[in-house]
Amino acid sequence: MTLLFDIAPYAEPVAADVAGREIYKRFQDEPDTLVIAVVDAANRPIGLIDRNNFLVRMAAQYGYALWSGRPVSFWMQTDPVIADGEMTVAEFCGRVLEERPSELLQGFIVTCGGRYAGVGTALALLQATATATATYAGEMSRMAEEAQGALAAKERFLAVMSHEIRTPLNGVLGVAEIVRRKSHQADLAPFIDTILDSGRTLLRLLNDALDLSRAQASGLELQEEPLAAATLLDDVIGLWSAHAELKGVRFHAAYEGPKDLWLLADRDRLRQVLNNLVGNALKFTAIGAVEVRLRAVVEGDCARLTGEVSDTGPGVPAELREAIFSPFHQAEAGVRLGGAGLGLAVCRQIVERMNGTIRVLEAPGGGACFVFEAPLYHVPAPAAAEAPGSPVEAAGGALHVLIVDDNATNRLVAATLCEMFGCTSEMVGDGADAVAAAATGRFDLVLMDIKMPGMDGVEATRRIRSGGGAWSQAPIIALTANADPADAAFYRASGMNGVVEKPLKPERLLAAMSAVLQMDPAEPVECAA
Template identity: 40%
Template sequence: MAEALLVALVFGALASISTVLTLDTAHIAALWFPNGVLLAALLWRRGEHLWLYVLLCMIANVTAGIAAGGVPWRAAGLSACNMFEVTLAALVLLGRARRVPDLGTPSDLLRFVGIAGVFAPVFTGVVAAIMVADPSPSSFVTTWAAWALTDGLGNLMITPILLVLAKALQTRTRVTRHDVIHWTAILGTGTLLTLAVFSQQRYPMLFAAAPFVLLAGFRLGISGAAVSTLIVTAIASIATGLDHGPIHIVQGPLREKIFVLQVFLLTTFASSLPLAAAVRELRGTREALAQGRDLLRSTLDTIREVVFRTDAEGHWTLLNPAWTELTGYPVEQSLGRNWREWLASEVQEGADSILEPLRTGERDHMRFDLPFVRADGVPRIAEVSIRPMHAPDGTYTGMSGNLRDVTDQRADARALVESEHHLQLFASNVSDAVFRLALDGTCLFVTPSVRDVFGYEPEHVVGRNMLARFHPDDRGMVSEGFGRMAMGQLDRAVITYRARHAVREGWVWIEASSQLVREAVTGKPLEIVSSLRDISARKALEAELERERERAESAALAKSRFLANMSHELRTPMNGVLGFADLLLDGNLPDDERDYARLIAESSRAMMRILNEILDLSKIEAGQMAIIDESVELPHALMRSVELFEAVAKQKGIALSVALAPDLPRWIHGDGLRLRQVVTNLVGNAVKFTNEGSVQVEAKADYAGFEPRLLVSVRDTGIGIAPERQEMIFAEFVQADEETARNFGGTGLGLSIADRLVHLMGGEMTLESELRKGSCFTLILPLVEAEAPAPAPADAPETPETGPMAARVLVAEDNAINQHLVRAVLRQLGVECEIAADGTEAIAAVLAAEAEGRGYDLVLMDLQMPETDGFEAVRRIREVGIAPEQLPVVALTANAYQEDIQAALLAGMQGHLAKPIDITALTRMLRRWVRIPAVAMAPNLDPALAELRPQFRARMVTLEAMLAAAVDAGDDHDWNDIRGHSHQLAGTAAMFGYRTLGDAARIVDRYIFEEAQDGAFAASLAFLRARLNEALAAEG
């Protein structure tokens, strides 16, 4: 609004000034500039608020006309003509795009002159002439011409100047000192020159102002032309209005003088702005040419291809920097040289003939490959693209084109051709049918092997949907898998299904290995590649293997049952033999009969060892050997395994020693039974095959590797093993040689079983041996330290509860010999015994005793009995509400494996005794569960044990003091007293419940006796002192 009001004020002021120069009584101003101001405002604002500008300016125009003495209706009419003229010119010039004309360009300037300088004034001049002219035709024409000339000149003079100045102000840049001086000099000089011209009226020197506007337009551009034209217009108009200047030299009326002024101003405008626009366009063209030249130079400098030009003789006249990169030759040294010189020698002679079609005009373009040699001697291949150049008269003047190194591309193309050839070979010879499938299942491509897999020709498959002809049971699975891949949920899938074959009857088994192909950028699924193969033969084989597996499992089950029966059937009679032999040995027999009984017992135990080995091997081969994880007291387990052979070693006169490393943990995780079995086998073999020298057992921990390991080595100085026999020594029924078997006996199963047990425990066994010098077997097992187990409440009391009441025990046993044996043993122990011949009788006996109020204290239950076995019997006893606390049941069976023990416990039993029955084990089991008369336990108990405990503690205190003093004294100490105390402690510690202490004392005793005071001895001393301190703390 403010801007429109300002324009209206300027419009009114210029209208008032222009009325001073009104031509006679025609009411037409000699110079009319207001319309030019309004037109410039409307164009600059792109017609925005057009009617507001027009309304305000019309009010200003009418006001100025009435103030100058005009008739109101005429003033209003002429104002309306002015507004219509300006509005018409503005709307036509802006057009639909509402674009402001750029009067610095000749095209927009010419359009502006035609519309604002001619069309609009001429059109509105007709209306104005009708309003103010006399009725005569001559007066109408004169008035119309005056209006058109005056308004057109005003529009041409004012509007371009204002638009140019407005744009210059809008896009102005930083003004430098040079700009100020330049503008001031030109405009100042021109202003003074124009003032000089219009300050006199003696000489007609209007032409002198033309150089000023020409110089300003040429040097200062369109803005300078506009300012200079404005200066000349202002000075000329003001001087003429004040009756000064060369215009008044014209002889004639005022009309003619004003006409001269109008012509002068029009000439000034025509010689300034068009020239400035042409100069600007020329400068723009020069700048564009310079930019194009720079761009071309930059392009030539940066383009990777060589751009060249030659003369008619083939000499280089233009090469860009890529030439050096391509050939290694500098551009400066190459210009002027013939193009053939850079080619390989074998093609130089015939190079000109290649270009002959270009020279003769037969061809206007050629592309070919040529070999060349780089400056460093490396041969390459270039692709050459050439066009001929001709003079205007058609004469051949040379060639231009480009070069690029295509060595790698040609190599890649050859590799691609070779790859395609290999792919074609693959597709033609691959046995699988390879498909490319669209996401809807349509086949896009298939290899010829589809004939073999499905019986179809490839051309009959391409374009068909492959999600058909499936077995009804497989259709849903295949559709689901393919659908998930098509939706992008799966990238890979292997699907096995049945499909119809085109030729063969029935169904064929197909294995489809599919891969989803995704779009590289977005990851969108594109297609699926599948490799399909006929696996009918494999499926038939798998079915046969499944049948074989089932037969093998049945055989394994039968073997397992056979082993169980064999174990039961063999152990049951052996139970009687061993049991009665032990009873005979406990009785009063003559010496020769005692020897017979002892031989029977020893032979029976040897028989049992062989039986156990055979059964163990069979269990391992059947995969039924269970390895348990329990806390194992490592020093005690090793010592007990070694102690078994001390008597034999002493008898043979060989030294049997044990060395435990200082860092060896006391408790570890493992299977104690199997560990002792392996170590016992190794030590037994070492003692067995050593006739002189020593057997050394060493145990240590290895923490150097990724996981800690337990290393137990058994080294002997025995017969050794030949190198060729060492690899098979761990096989079944294999010994070192036939002579060894004859001389030493044995089944050859021990090492095989030991090696397999070690592997079941996650370890390995190694062998180092030299014939007639000895062997070293090393047992390597994972070492996992464990906490000492808390003693079971039932095991806490070491002394049985005694009293006058005899215990009542029910023995469920179907074998008459075993019945007689168990009854005899229990009778010796003072236990009342009743016999049940099978499980049914056992159940009835238990229920009857409970009903009479005379329940049994313990049931010894055989597991394998006719009618009702032990498992079923104990379940039924528990089902009637007889709890374990009320009636404990101990399994009595020949099945002595860990899984057998576990099965008995799970069935509701509280313990397990293996056949043949060991009287000591039976006594320990009875002591745990029932009360036994003291007189019966007398042979196994020391009545003075409580009285001897103070003496035992005093002996431990003495030994600890002696050890402390010995450690302080070092090697000079006399160890005999310590050996005596250690020997005594080794024999008594276990009686007081300190088994490990006794083992430690026994090791120290042996080291002192053998005078082997090495690092292992020091570790054994530290181990003994630690156990002494624990025992002293426990005794209080």
């Protein structure tokens, strides 16, 4: 059985009187360090410093001149999760998931005889439960009961931690995006960008873990739609150019192929592959350059899409070039720099679902060159559609929106975005109140959370649709972190008109609101029983 000692390595702790500037420098020098333990003179743990809480508080409340001289006792979490290293991972997960699930997001401390021995993270627990599942599955004949226990622990851990992580993270990213758009103070921009970058990194790690779990269970699906091949790198360039510039690494991305080529593919999954590969390349490249090349060659009814991401980092040893595409396998440099070891495994799963291949070669400059290929159908360019107006224009006047969410931060984000769009809004915190509010007929549109205690968003939608009268046909948009094609189809079958994924992005919410308001109100919405 895996012990906590096995997944919580010893990392240098700090004393309570260490100044904040030292913690800031350590987080800057160690970009993959997520938590730091605080100990007393006898090496007993007395607190924990979480990277994101530290940076968010610094950016939101204090200037460097004020907080840099304060001791870490001012910042640290004074009641961290602490466990003896001899405890098994299964026992630990069972206890903490019942008692203090959300606190796992800030890490935990492992002790030996009451003294500090190491520090662990929720990600390390996820790795351990996944590895245990794979190990037990291979020995099912003699360890069937333990295998089922490990599988159940992994699935429960994924389900609980997905919700626990996404809920506060959606709020952080949503509020930070609003602050970025509203702030006119240039000196705050780097701090806001730090919040957004850190949050997006956590979200990518979470998505990688969940995508890998779905893929292993044959649940990772592709949502194909026409897309312009020449635009696939726009998101990559926008996301990574500034990061490369700050790191002092040259970054170049180019598309080679017909400018008017349209492909039938899953845009988000292709971007996920490209972003994972580019993020890896920049992580391992301290000096030199990262280059991205995307080529499209028409071959009959198909087009062969080839992506290459090369760097001038340490490269990948020949004997590890196959293993690194397996979950939690990393080269020596990857272990040293940290990370989950999930990104490349997810890339392989996505590319293989596209009937493609992915491999790593030695780059001409001595680094690594990751190459993926996928055959995709090319399709005619879609007919040009008239750009949708704002929700205000679509409705012929100011919209009144009902916002339904059990999380106060999420309600604040949605209400602020509605205000930015020129809409008025009211907010409720559960499904039952949403049904009652909708029945008043005051609302032109409903933004509905899915997972809520008591009556969830799906049941609330069904009750609204069955109410009769014009108010029961008001457009309803699902706001959810679970927006896979199967989930979206289920929400629509339940009576919803559209789906927007959390964390909310202003342009996506605006587009969805505009789209559902342009539907024919004379056609009643069908609702599955």
